[in-house]
Amino acid sequence: MSQHQSAQGILVGVDGSAESDAAIRWAAREASMRGAALTLVHVVAPLVARWPIASMYANISEWQRDNARHVLEQGVKTAHACVADSRFTDIHSETVSSSVVPALVHASRSQTMVVVGSRGTGALGRMLLGSVSTGLVHHSHCPVAVIRPEAAVVDGTAPVLLGVDGSPASEAATAMAFEEASGRGVGLVALHAWSDVAVYPMLGMDWSEYESQGHEVLAERLAGWQERYPDVNVRRRLVCDQPARWLIRESEHAQLVVVGSRGRSGFASTWLGSVGSAVAQSADIPVLVVRGSSTGSR
Structure with missing residues (x-):
């Protein structure tokens, strides 16, 4: 697993949510079908706080790094598990410190496709697209796939x-x-x-x-x-x-x-x-x- 972003592949935004897992599975199958590299990106939004509140979050960066590592490791396992072709090993992962939408929009410049869940860990309801998916479909430089976790099993022969x-x-x-x-x-x-x-x-x-x-x-x-x-x-x-x-x-x-x-x-x-x-x-x-x-x- 390389810690770098590959060009002209498929990028999937991951955050450990059910939506994220669904996006990883779909993106992995798509990358395998295309023979394209798959990059998993976890974006960590920087925390801005003033003293004395800042002292309460002295270890937050370390926690964020540990959480990012865990999310990406699980994401890579999920990707490998759902691809039948064992030869498909072109999977990379990366942690980016930035606001989520700008980071993924910037990354989309060098990708064939960006894949995200329909909503993330902070979403409230099914009928509202998450802020990340909404921002990407408006501003991404490449096609964006929006995936739902509760989708029924799709007939592989369907058009x-x-x-x-x-x-x-x-x-x-x-x-x-x-x-x-x-x-x-x-x-x-x-x-x-x-x-x-x-x-x-x-x-x-x-x-x-x-x-x-x-x-x-x-x-x-x-x-x-x-x-x-x-x-x-x-x-x-x-x-x-x-x-x-x-x-x-x-x-x-x-x-x-x-x-x-x-x-x-x-x-x-x-x-x-x-x-x-x-x-x-x-x-x-x-x-x-x-x-x-x-x-x-x-």
């Missing part, structure tokens, strides 16, 4: 689910989704909603026109990718409204959801706030959020 919108930013998510489906040897479901809000029937509304436009968007966004990944069977899914609701619903029959980090609105993170964040909060399977400039490489 990858891709959320497609009409923006150029969804191209990176499409690339990653095809890559993930091909690596898993499964199909891909590409879902497109031609409206971000609930739609109610109106007199004279030409539904066929909207449907035709939706099919055009799907065809445009998938063009070239099916030729590049002929092994991936693609099923197109067109819905009329509320993409988050449909993605969550469709995720019940998938093993991974891939969404972009921004969309039709044109404002960075706006689409993520309304769709990607909702899916990451509610889906019981891993959710992979891909920034517009992110591309995966196997």
Whole structure:
């Protein structure tokens, strides 16, 4: 086990929580599948206190170091235990003294993917993404996978689910989704909603026109990718409204959801706030959020 961060691999933030353990297991399997290095990072936030309170925490740094060592050692054991290929030994660990989100965002510059639990040791409820996962999906320089500890056992033959919108930013998510489906040897479901809000029937509304436009968007966004990944069977899914609701619903029959980090609105993170964040909060399977400039490489 090396105490350094490897470049262009998969990084997982660990803190000893159930969410962290789930993230380690998923990241280890992903790294083994990709043949990529796996780096476990435990971030220790510096304590700032004035005398006389500071004297009460004289040994806190030593305790933090011991705790970090324990968390990382257990994390490495967890990673090895869940990977069937005994030849997979490219696992590293590192302790960083910093604020958690800035440290992981900085580390994401040299990684293929960052994996975190849906919430950490201080979270209060299932329906709220933790501050770390929320910060990362907004600011990471590479794709971010958000993992839940209570997720049901995923069917290995289930497809990858891709959320497609009409923006150029969804191209990176499409690339990653095809890559993930091909690596898993499964199909891909590409879902497109031609409206971000609930739609109610109106007199004279030409539904066929909207449907035709939706099919055009799907065809445009998938063009070239099916030729590049002929092994991936693609099923197109067109819905009329509320993409988050449909993605969550469709995720019940998938093993991974891939969404972009921004969309039709044109404002960075706006689409993520309304769709990607909702899916990451509610889906019981891993959710992979891909920034517009992110591309995966196997």
